[in-house]
Amino acid sequence: MAWLRASPPKECPHVRKPLRKAVLPVAGLGTRFLPATKQMAKEMLPVVDKPLIQYAVEEARAAGIEQFCFVTGRGKTMLVDQFDVAYELERTLTERNKTKELDMLRAQALPPGSIVSTRQQAALGLGHAIWCARSFIGDDPFAILLPDDLMLCDVSCTKQLADAYNETGGNVVAIEEVPMARVSSYGVIAPGETAGKLVEVKGLVEKPKQEEAPSNLTVIGRYVLMPEVIGHLSKMEKGAGGEIQLTDSMAKLIGTQPFHGLRYEGRRFDCGDKAGYLEAQVAFALSRPDMAPAMQSIIKKYA
Template sequence: MRKPLRKAVLPVAGLGTRFLPATKQMAKEMLPVVDKPLIQYAVEEARAAGIEEFCFVTGRGKTMLVDQFDVAYELERTLTERNKAKELAMLHAQALPPGSVVSTRQQVPLGLGHAIWCARAFVADEPFAILLPDDLMLCDVSCTKQLVDAYNETGGNVVAIETVPKERVSSYGVIDPGATTGNLVEVKGLVEKPPIEKAPSNLTVIGRYILMPEVMGHLATQEKGAGNEIQLTDSMAKLIGTQPFHGVLYEGRRFDCGDKAGYLEAQVAFALARPDMESTMRAIIQKYAQ
């Protein structure tokens, strides 16, 4: 019987050097899109998929990420005294149950695979989701929920995939696709950042995964791959053939908020998607597009 998906790992130890000086003192995952930090979007997306427990893989100076989900007693008292009922209700709606957030340290930046391996005690023997907050998703149905639905159907490992221009495949993990049914694609192979001429397809993995706990055994070897880092893709590839493995052509849009242009585009798209801001944002766009 398939185990329910209850846990998510969020690797958030990166330095955010592409956003200096903004990230000199602030974690890049706390950068806001409109009025909500990236980390909040990721957690809310996971909660919409039924996930109950979260592990943040952090680094030095990243305690604010955990603090974001703590109770801010002074703030709540001030809001109460000023009759800010709407703002107070919003904070309460975003609160997580006690004990549902833990953190662990990735002391040395050895790659995404290493960051995930640092959460091995949290994962234990359960399937788990991975969400990379830099990939901000705008979907009618939570992207993670789309993966959970596929997992409930197929079991095994499930990753979100999208089509990119052939000339960009060397920036991603790329799948070797098998049989396709609707938006579900069998994964026959995986390769991390292949040269364009050796890429098996232009279907690439984005920052949303559901993996079986057996991946931790492969990550434990600490084998280095592309970029001389411990790559998650390499360990995922070793699960193929021993467990079901599928990609989901998710419905929605992804914004690469680890990139300045992608981050700015996300601001526009998320503002336009909000009824309280759409007209204002359209006016701003018209003003500067002339």
């Protein structure tokens, strides 16, 4: 499999804009969690007491994101409803003097007009999902958060990417090392020069065979991209798995704009996988002072 190699980086062609937008692709069916996801969106699966989609939105807000676009599928209106005002619930909490719960709900509320949704009618890949948000993205830089990748970080992973974008003025993706035997499940970078936690991206390939992978540095579900990627996605070129791969269009930005991978600080949990989801329950409970003693006691029972 050929992978794309960059020519020397050129000056970023557009004026650097503040990062204020995020796209959340949430159209998947969640078949690995059936029957739980027969009626419920997989992004509504809770970790301790918050759904996955809530964690993603809160992470983005911590990075200064103000506008959100959910790329949804059929039967996923509950994802938008999660961030709507629940008047009946708030009235009931008020009547029962549940001030703590009421304050929590109101603190999580988003300003009116902060969320829009668009529909991905066919499962044609992540690249196609991002293309579906093209009107929302416009000419602005934007973050992408895949809620299946749940992040446990002292500093929001998206905030780490936003800070790197402010430093470099170009595309930044969160990266982590995986065993070479697993690279065929990821987008993989061909690394260039390293400066601190930033790694220059010289090339990208989606799901390479182990023997063809340029490294074991893989892209996870957090990105900050420039709007020019939409022009490449618009060509609807199919890649690995017969899908429109975001990685392929990102690779075409290399050499025309700054492009870096960020070795983020924190832990990722693959909540699209049952084992990863269960591990996330344990890790997030242990990270909370109100839940850690109970979780430690539970773990001892089964040790």
